[in-house]
Amino acid sequence: MLTLFHAPKSRSTRMIWLLEELGAPCEIKVVDIVRPSGGARDPANPHPHGQVPALVDDGVLITESAAIALYLTDRFREQPMGPAVGDPLRGPYLTWLAYYAGVLEPVIAARWSGKAGEAENAAYEILDGQLKGALERGPWLLGDDFSAADIMFISLLQFARQMLPPHAVYGDWLARAQTRPALARALLKDDA
Numbered sequence: 624m625l626t627l628f629h630a631p632k633s634r635s636t637r638m639i640w641l642l643e644e645l646g647a648p649c650e651i652k653v654v655d656i657v658r659p660s661g662g663a664r665d666p667a668n669p670h671p672h673g674q675v676p677a678l679v680d681d682g683v684l685i686t687e688s689a690a691i692a693l694y695l696t697d698r699f700r701e702q703p704m705g706p707a708v709g710d711p712l713r714g715p716y717l718t719w720l721a722y723y724a725g726v727l728e729p730v731i732a733a734r735w736s737g738k739a740g741e742a743e744n745a746a747y748e749i750l751d752g753q754l755k756g757a758l759e760r761g762p763w764l765l766g767d768d769f770s771a772a773d774i775m776f777i778s779l780l781q782f783a784r785q786m787l788p789p790h791a792v793y794g795d796w797l798a799r800a801q802t803r804p805a806l807a808r809a810l811l812k813d814d815a
């Protein structure tokens with residue numbers, strides 16, 4: 624049995640979306656987190672940093688959004704949300720997941736806080752080129768199939784569209800994703 628430790632309107636919302644896409648049964652436990660608006664670390668949350676998302680599968684703890692996304696998309700294969708081992712798109716898939724966590728998040732965080740220096744701004748330009756290029760080939764990051772990699776990046780656009788340049792491809796990508804029934808179901812559970 625899976626348990627997702629979740630806080631409404633946070634980085635764990637995208638994991639509910641992914642679970643809905645996968646049709647994976649999961650108990651959602653809402654926990655408190657520290658936010659700029661308040662809140663406190665929740666002793667019921669097993670995440671070592673008191674953050675969300677955290678996933679527990681039969682007693683095994685998985686943290687970090689990219690790791691959770693990969694774990695879930697490997698574990699639930701009925702409605703695939705990522706290429707399996709052996710698929711030529713597996714490499715690009717892993718690259719996008721790690722790129723989100725290792726490049727996009729720190730670069731966006733630096734720009735958000737107004738602390739971006741030359742290195743972050745240069746990385747931002749390259750990141751923009753990489754994303755834009757993939758979406759121009761599109762329609763999704765991996766081509767024809769929507770995947771958990773799209774969910775990761777789109778969750779940023781849902782939260783702060785302005786953090787990526789105003790290219791039409793980004794707006795179209797976001798608009799296409801927003802029509803997915805699994806997202807509508809996830810949003811109903813987000814704050815439930």
Ligand SMILES: N[C@@H](CCC(=O)N[C@@H](CS)C(=O)NCC(=O)O)C(=O)O
Nearest residue numbers: 633634656657673674675676687688
């Ligand atoms: N690298 C983590 C970041 C998780 C994260 O920052 N979550 C925020 C919610 S959006 C949180 O729990 N903040 C509370 C805190 O940092 O104490 C991931 O991607 O899963």
